Amino acid sequence: DVKVTQSSRYLVKRTGEKVFLECVQDMDHENMFWYRQDPGLGLRLIYFSYDVKMKEKGDIPEGYSVSREKKERFSLILESASTNQTSMYLCASSPPGGTEAFFGQGTRLTVV
Amino acid sequence: GDSVTQMEGPVTLSEEAFLTINCTYTATGYPSLFWYVQYPGEGLQLLLKATKADDKGSNKGFEATYRKETTSFHLEKGSVQVSDSAVYFCALSETNAGGTSYGKLTFGQGTILTVHP
Numbered sequence: 001d002v003k004v005t006q007s008s009r010y011l012v013k014r015t016g017e018k019v020f021l022e023c024v025q026d027m028d029h030e031n032m033f034w035y036r037q038d039p040g041l042g043l044r045l046i047y048f049s050y051d052v053k054m055k056e057k058g059d060i061p062e063g064y065s066v067s068r069e070k071k072e073r074f075s076l077i078l079e080s081a082s083t084n085q086t087s088m089y090l091c092a093s094s095p096p097g098g099t100e101a102f103f104g105q106g107t108r109l110t111v112v
Numbered sequence: 113g114d115s116v117t118q119m120e121g122p123v124t125l126s127e128e129a130f131l132t133i134n135c136t137y138t139a140t141g142y143p144s145l146f147w148y149v150q151y152p153g154e155g156l157q158l159l160l161k162a163t164k165a166d167d168k169g170s171n172k173g174f175e176a177t178y179r180k181e182t183t184s185f186h187l188e189k190g191s192v193q194v195s196d197s198a199v200y201f202c203a204l205s206e207t208n209a210g211g212t213s214y215g216k217l218t219f220g221q222g223t224i225l226t227v228h229p
Binding site for chain 2 (some may be wrong): 004021029031033035040041042044045048058092094095097099100101102103104105106
């Protein structure tokens with residue numbers, strides 16, 4: 001069974017902290033993505049990666065960075081967390097050609 | 113850029129009612145179209161997809177037809193169940209100039225469906 005695993009379901013962090021969200025996939029997919037989900041806005045793409053050490057900005061990259069040192073792992077980094085980054089974060093992966101994306105369970109991050 | 117617009121929600125129905133959730137899109141190329149479903153407390157799951165004009169995607173009694181002339185991909189089900197209560201997202205995947213898709217998705221805002229017994 002295909003699997004995308006996010007390291008935490010719930011996180012509470014303080015303003016100004018550096019936050020790491022980890023995502024691992026076991027499908028040997030080239031493409032990986034980080035989305036942010038907010039009510040009434042759907043999902044918005046933060047960053048994606050189509051190969052190890054490659055990254056591309058999505059629609060809302062400000063305040064975030066990413067790391068992809070290994071094919072199976074894609075990390076989202078909040079350099080200095082702010083309250084407006086309180087949200088649900090979803091990781092996804094897809095094979096070449098991108099015919100279908102597989103999503104993790106999501107991490108609900110609260111910044112206080 | 114590409115965009116997806118879904119009908120405003122939430123939608124509340126009685127069991128066995130007919131469901132339609134409207135979705136229209138704007139795209140420069142020839143995108144693939146998807147419906148994803150998110151059950152409470154879970155991530156997104158692919159419900160159905162269509163990769164070219166006039167294709168019909170179907171799964172679990174849900175259907176949607178890729179209509180290029182109206183740039184639409186409306187989701188329908190003839191008889192909903194309580195277990196269909198979830199958030200439904202319409203999405204498209206972009207292709208680059210060479211026709212390659214990386215699986216990058218553009219989503220609509222989501223429609224909350226609640227089905228009562």
